[in-house]
Amino acid sequence: MSKRIDINRIKDNLFRYFGIGCTLFGLLMLGIFLYSVVSEGFSRLDWQFFNSLPSRKPEDAGILIPLFGTMWVMILTSMIAIPLGVASGIYLEEYGKKNRLASVIEINITNLAGVPSIIYGLLALEIFVRILGLGKSLLAGSLTLSLLILPIIIVSTREALKAVPKTIREASYALGATKWQTTWFQILPASAGGIVTGVILAISRAIGETAPLIVIGAMLYITTLPSSPMDDFSVLPIQIFNWLSRPQKGFIVNATAAIIVLLAITFILNGIAIYLRNRWQKKVKW
Amino acid sequence: MPVKNILIPISFLLLLTSCGSKQSNDSGDTLSGNISIDGSSTVFPITEAVAEEFQKVEPGVKVSVALSGTGGGFKKFGRAETDINDASRPIKPAEDSIAKAHNVSYVELIVAFDGMAVVVNPKNDWCNDITVAELKMLWEPEAQGKIKRWNQIRSEWPNEEIHLFGAGVESGTYDYFTEVIVGKSHSSRGDFTASEDDNVLVQGVASDKFALGFFGIAYYEENKNKLKVIGVDDSNDANGAGPILPSIETVKNKTYSPLGRPLYVYINSKAGQRKEVQEFIKFYLDNTTTLSEEVGFIALTAEELSTQKAKWDSFITSLGGTQ
Amino acid sequence: MRLKEKIIEGLLLMCAGISILTTVGILYVLISESSVFFARVPITDFLFDTQWTPLFADKHYGILPLVTGTMLTSAIAILVALPTGLSIAVYLNEYAPKSFRKFLKPILEILAAIPTVVYGFFALMIVTPFLQQFFPNMAGFNALSPGIVMGIMIIPMISSLSEDALYAVPTSLREASYGIGATRFQTSFKVLVPAASSGIIVSVILAISRAVGETMIVAIAAGQQPRLTFNPLVPVETITTYIVQVSLGDVVQGSIEYQTIFAAGIALFVLTFILNNVSFYIKKKFHEKYE
Numbered sequence: 001m002s003k004r005i006d007i008n009r010i011k012d013n014l015f016r017y018f019g020i021g022c023t024l025f026g027l028l029m030l031g032i033f034l035y036s037v038v039s040e041g042f043s044r045l046d047w048q049f050f051n052s053l054p055s056r057k058p059e060d061a062g063i064l065i066p067l068f069g070t071m072w073v074m075i076l077t078s079m080i081a082i083p084l085g086v087a088s089g090i091y092l093e094e095y096g097k098k099n100r101l102a103s104v105i106e107i108n109i110t111n112l113a114g115v116p117s118i119i120y121g122l123l124a125l126e127i128f129v130r131i132l133g134l135g136k137s138l139l140a141g142s143l144t145l146s147l148l149i150l151p152i153i154i155v156s157t158r159e160a161l162k163a164v165p166k167t168i169r170e171a172s173y174a175l176g177a178t179k180w181q182t183t184w185f186q187i188l189p190a191s192a193g194g195i196v197t198g199v200i201l202a203i204s205r206a207i208g209e210t211a212p213l214i215v216i217g218a219m220l221y222i223t224t225l226p227s228s229p230m231d232d233f234s235v236l237p238i239q240i241f242n243w244l245s246r247p248q249k250g251f252i253v254n255a256t257a258a259i260i261v262l263l264a265i266t267f268i269l270n271g272i273a274i275y276l277r278n279r280w281q282k283k284v285k286w
Numbered sequence: 287m288p289v290k291n292i293l294i295p296i297s298f299l300l301l302l303t304s305c306g307s308k309q310s311n312d313s314g315d316t317l318s319g320n321i322s323i324d325g326s327s328t329v330f331p332i333t334e335a336v337a338e339e340f341q342k343v344e345p346g347v348k349v350s351v352a353l354s355g356t357g358g359g360f361k362k363f364g365r366a367e368t369d370i371n372d373a374s375r376p377i378k379p380a381e382d383s384i385a386k387a388h389n390v391s392y393v394e395l396i397v398a399f400d401g402m403a404v405v406v407n408p409k410n411d412w413c414n415d416i417t418v419a420e421l422k423m424l425w426e427p428e429a430q431g432k433i434k435r436w437n438q439i440r441s442e443w444p445n446e447e448i449h450l451f452g453a454g455v456e457s458g459t460y461d462y463f464t465e466v467i468v469g470k471s472h473s474s475r476g477d478f479t480a481s482e483d484d485n486v487l488v489q490g491v492a493s494d495k496f497a498l499g500f501f502g503i504a505y506y507e508e509n510k511n512k513l514k515v516i517g518v519d520d521s522n523d524a525n526g527a528g529p530i531l532p533s534i535e536t537v538k539n540k541t542y543s544p545l546g547r548p549l550y551v552y553i554n555s556k557a558g559q560r561k562e563v564q565e566f567i568k569f570y571l572d573n574t575t576t577l578s579e580e581v582g583f584i585a586l587t588a589e590e591l592s593t594q595k596a597k598w599d600s601f602i603t604s605l606g607g608t609q
Numbered sequence: 610m611r612l613k614e615k616i617i618e619g620l621l622l623m624c625a626g627i628s629i630l631t632t633v634g635i636l637y638v639l640i641s642e643s644s645v646f647f648a649r650v651p652i653t654d655f656l657f658d659t660q661w662t663p664l665f666a667d668k669h670y671g672i673l674p675l676v677t678g679t680m681l682t683s684a685i686a687i688l689v690a691l692p693t694g695l696s697i698a699v700y701l702n703e704y705a706p707k708s709f710r711k712f713l714k715p716i717l718e719i720l721a722a723i724p725t726v727v728y729g730f731f732a733l734m735i736v737t738p739f740l741q742q743f744f745p746n747m748a749g750f751n752a753l754s755p756g757i758v759m760g761i762m763i764i765p766m767i768s769s770l771s772e773d774a775l776y777a778v779p780t781s782l783r784e785a786s787y788g789i790g791a792t793r794f795q796t797s798f799k800v801l802v803p804a805a806s807s808g809i810i811v812s813v814i815l816a817i818s819r820a821v822g823e824t825m826i827v828a829i830a831a832g833q834q835p836r837l838t839f840n841p842l843v844p845v846e847t848i849t850t851y852i853v854q855v856s857l858g859d860v861v862q863g864s865i866e867y868q869t870i871f872a873a874g875i876a877l878f879v880l881t882f883i884l885n886n887v888s889f890y891i892k893k894k895f896h897e898k899y900e
Contacts, residue, residue, distance in 0.1 A: 493749020
C-alpha cells in the first residue's frame with residue numbers, strides 16, 4: 001500500500017517539474033526569439049534607418065514610409081472603428097437586452113471574431129477596392145482593419161459596461177434622466193477605463209496585421225510618403241515581410257531592425273493598456 | 287474624457303498631413319510628376335536601381351515600381367494603367383491587341399541581356415550540368431506528378447526527391463523558359479514552387495539540398511555564395527560543345543543557348559510625351575550599362591546601346607516632341 | 610425628448626448593424642465569386658482531385674493539397690500547444706503559488722500579442738536552421754518549423770482558456786478528491802480535467818481554428834508548393850498562403866485566378882466556421898453541467 005502512495009507522490013513531483021518545464025519552455029522561446037531579434041537588428045537602428053526611403057542597397061534602405069503608413073493606419077482605423085465599436089457595444093449592452101435582433105447581432109459578432117483575417121482581406125478586395133473603387137488606398141486598408149477589430153472593441157466595451165453596477169443606472173433613472181443621458185453622463189465615464197483598454201489592445205492588433213493588407217494590394221515598393229487617405233501606402237509588417245523574402249543578409253538585418261520597431265510599438269501599446277486596466281480596476285471600488 | 291479622445295487623434299492627423307504635403311511643395315524649376323512602372327521581376331533590379339538614382343537627381347518625380355510579373359504587368363500596361371512595363375520577353379500578340387483596344391501605343395527598348403541561370407544547392411555534389419532534353423523531361427506538363435526523383439532524369443543521380451523552384455505564370459521568365467525548353471510557351475508542370483518573386487526562389491534553392499531552380503542571372507550573381515550554377519548543354523556542337531555556364535561572354539557570343547535573352551522596357555506613347563518620362567528614359571539608357579552590370583546582368587555593347595538610343599529619339603520625334 | 614432618444618437608439622442600432630453587414634458582405638463576396646468558379650469547375654473535382662494547378666497547362670482544381678498543407682501545419686501546432694498549454698494550466702491552477710500565477714499570466718499574454726509576421730521570421734530564420742542540424746535533408750521551406758512556431762503562438766490560448774475552465778470547477782470536487790488522499794497530480798488529471806473537459810475542448814478547437822486561419826507564419830516559412838503529403842520536412846502550401854501568393858501578383862477581376870482565391874477562401878471560411886460553431890455548441894451545451 002505504501003508503495004502505491006510513493007509512486008503517486010513521485011508522479012506528483014514529476015508532474016510539478018514537467019509543469020514548470022512547460023512554463024519555462026514558453027518563456028524560454030520568448031526569450032530566445034526576442035534576444036535573436038535584438039542582437040541581430042539593434043545595431044542597425046539609427047536615425048538614417050528611420051529617415052530613409054527604400055533602396056536596393058540594404059545599407060541605404062529605411063523604414064520612413066512604412067512607419068508613416070503604420071501611423072496613418074493607426075489613426076484612420078481608430079477614427080473609424082472606435083465610434084462604431086463603442087456605439088455597437090452600448091447598443092447591445094444597454095438597449096438591446098430584450099431585443100431578438102440584438103441576440104442575432106451578438107451571435108454574429110462572436111462568429112466574426114473567429115473569422116481568419118485573410119477573409120477580411122478578400123471582403124475588402126471585392127467591396128472596397130473594386131466595387132467602391134477605393135483602390136489600394138490608406139482608406140481601404142483602414143476600413144478593412146476596422147472591420148477586423150470591430151468585434152474586439154465591441155466585446156471589451158460590453159465587458160466594461162457590464163461592470164458598472166446596476167445601482168448607478170437606477171439612481172440616474174430615479175433622478176429623471178433618460179436612457180441616453182444615463183449612458184452618456186454616468187455609464188460611459190464610469191466604464192471609460194475598460195473601454196480605452198480594449199480599444200488600445202484592438203489597435204495594437206490592427207497594426208500587426210499583414211495578410212488582409214497584402215490581399216488588397218498594399219504596395220511593396222513605394223517611394224513617397226502618403227499625403228492623403230486615397231494614396232497608396234505600406235506598413236511596417238509588410239515591409240518586414242518584403243525584406244524577409246530577400247536573401248541578402250543586409251535585408252535580413254533590416255528586417256530584424258524593423259521588427260524591433262514594430263515590437264516596441266506593440267509592447268508600448270499593450271503596456272499602456274495593461275497599466276490602465278490595473279489602475280481602473282483599483283479605482284472602481286463601488 | 288470622450289471629447290479629449292477625439293481631439294488628440296485629430297490634431298495628430300493634422301500634424302501628419304502637413305508633414306506629408308511638405309514633400310510635394312518644392313517643385314520650383316525641377317521636374318515633377320508620377321511615373322508608374324510594373325512588370326518583370328527579372329528586370330526589376332535594373333529599373334529599381336535606375337529609379338533610385340534618378341530620384342536622387344530629380345527628387346520632384348515620384349517613381350513607383352511594382353513586380354506583378356511580365357504578364358501581369360502587360361495586363362495593366364494594355365489597359366493604360368501604367369506608364370512603363372518591364373518585360374523579360376517580348377509582348378505577345380494577344381497582349382498587343384488588348385493595348386490597341388485601349389488605344390495604347392508604345393515603343394519597345396532593350397536595356398540589357400540575361401542568361402537564365404539553372405541552379406542547385408551548393409551541397410548538391412552530383413549535378414554539375416544538364417541537357418536541354420533533360421530539362422524538358424523535368425519541366426514539361428507530362429512530368430506533373432510523375433517525374434519526382436533525381437534518378438528519373440539521370441540514373442547515376444541519387445534516388446531522392448527533387449524539389450523544383452521556378453518562375454510563376456505571370457512571369458516573363460516562365461514564358462521564355464517554357465518556350466525554349468518545353469517547346470511551347472506557358473506550358474509546364476504545375477507541381478513546383480512557383481513565384482513571381484525571384485527572391486523566394488533563391489531562398490528556396492539555397493536552403494534545400496535537393497532543390498533545382500531557374501531565374502535571371504542577376505539573382506544568381508547577387509547570391510553566389512549560396513547557390514551553385516550548372517552548365518546547360520543544348521546538344522548543338524555548332525553553338526559551343528558540351529555544357530556551357532552562363533557568363534558575360536557566353537551570353538554575348540550566344541554559346542549559352544537557349545537561355546540567353548534580351549530584357550525590355552515598354553513605354554506608353556502618351557506617357558512618352560511627358561517631360562519627366564522622357565528624362566527618365568534618357569537617364570535609363572545613359573546608365574543602363576553601369577547599372578545592369580552592377581546588378582548582375584549583361585550590358586549592351588556600345589553599338590547596341592546607340593541603336594536603342596536612336597530608336598528612342600526617333601520615337602519621341604514621332605510623338606511631336608515635349609508638351 | 611422622446612424623439613431624440615429614439616433617434617439615438619436608432620443610430621446605435623445602425624452601428625451594431627454594421628457587424629451584420631460585414632457578415633453579409635463576407636458571404637456575398639465568397640459565394641458570388643466562387644459560384645462563377647464552380648460553374649466552370651465541378652465540385653467533385655474541387656473536393657477530390659489530388660492536385661492544385663489552376664494556373665498551369667495541365668489544370669487541376671483539387672483543394673486537397675492545400676487542405677493537407679493547412680491540416681499538417683495545424684496538427685503540428687496542436688501537438689506542441691496542447692500538452693504544453695494544458696500542463697501550464699494545470700500547474701498554475703493546482704501547484705503554483707498565487708504570486709507566480711499573477712506574474713506569469715501577463716508574460717504569456719505577450720506571446721499572444723506578438724505580430725504574426727515576427728513569428729514568421731522566427732520560423733524561417735531561427736527554427737528552420739536549428740532543425741536542419743537534426744534533419745540535414747530537411748528543406749528550407751517545410752511544415753515542421755512553422756507548425757512548431759504556430760504552436761508556441763497558441764499556447765497562451767489553450768493555457769488561458771483551460772485555466773479558466775479548471776478554475777470554474779466547484780471547490781467541492783477538489784476538496785473531496787484531496788479528502789480521500791489523492792495527490793495533486795491525481796486530482797488534476799482524474800477529477801479536475803475531466804470535469805473541465807468541455808472548456809478545455811473548446812479551447813483546443815478554437816486554437817485549431819486559429820492555426821487553420823493563420824497566414825503569415827506559413828506564408829513566410831512553409832513554402833509555396835501545393836502537394837498532398839504528410840511529410841513535415843518538405844515544402845507545402847496552405848490555403849492561406851495560396852491566397853497571399855496570388856494577391857502578390859496581379860489579380861484581374863473576372864479571371865480564373867481571381868476566382869480561385871475566392872474558392873480557396875470559401876473552403877477556409879467553411880472550415881473555420883464549422884470549428885468555431887462546434888466549439889460554441891459544446892460550450893453552451895456542457896456549461897449547464899455544474900450550474
